[in-house]
Amino acid sequence: MTNNLKGKKVAILVTDGFEQVELTEPRKALQDAGADTKVVSPAEGRVKGWNHKDWGDEISVDVALKSAEPEDFDALLLPGGVMNPDHLRMDPDAVKFVRGFVDAGKPIAAICHGPWTLIEAGAVQGRTLTSWPSLKTDITNAGGNWVDQEVVTSRGLVTSRKPGDIPAFNSEMISLFSQAAPAQKKPGLRKTA
Secondary structure (H helix, E strand, C coil), X not given: CCCCCCCCEEEEECCCCEEHHHHHHHHHHHHHCCCEEEEEEXXXXXXXXXXXXXXXXXXXXXXXXXXXXXXXXXXXXXXXXXXXXXXXXXXXXXXXXXXXXHHCCCCXXXXXXXXXXXXXXXXXXXXEXXXXXXXXXXXXXXXXXXXXXXXXXXXXXXEECCHHHHHHHHHHHHHHHHCCCCCCCCCCCCCCX
16 A cells, blocks of 8 residues: 555544454554544543454544544544444434534545444435445435445445455545545634533
């Protein structure tokens, strides 16, 4: 991989129960390509991953969701795991954060169950995407076109089905994120604690 993401800032939105490999491998690929990645979470301190069928490692939270702003980032990564996106889609601040990327036309990559948060943010209508197969009906009901493919790119959104798809997912994610315009901070619009 080349450093075609040098200077890009990527938010990785997760909470406890994210599928560990769906955060760690894409994050490593992004960093190897030169991106500055930040774990954003409604949890503070650390979040605990899920490693296939049991609890996995803890990852440090870099930015608290309550102080995170989409305009501070160039792109968004949504790892899966069943618990993680299920909790995020019920968190109004997480949904608002995702919606901010959608409204700004910033690229988003989601894998496995990650599209659940996109559905809640109203981001799948008119897009073709893939996911873990159990999300097919949810995506279709939200106006998306679900397909069973290793990786799909549609209108600024990259999606994949499962950990086995990560190599193709990483390649398409880096390609899409490399096209993102640099983040533009807007003075006077920062949240206060």
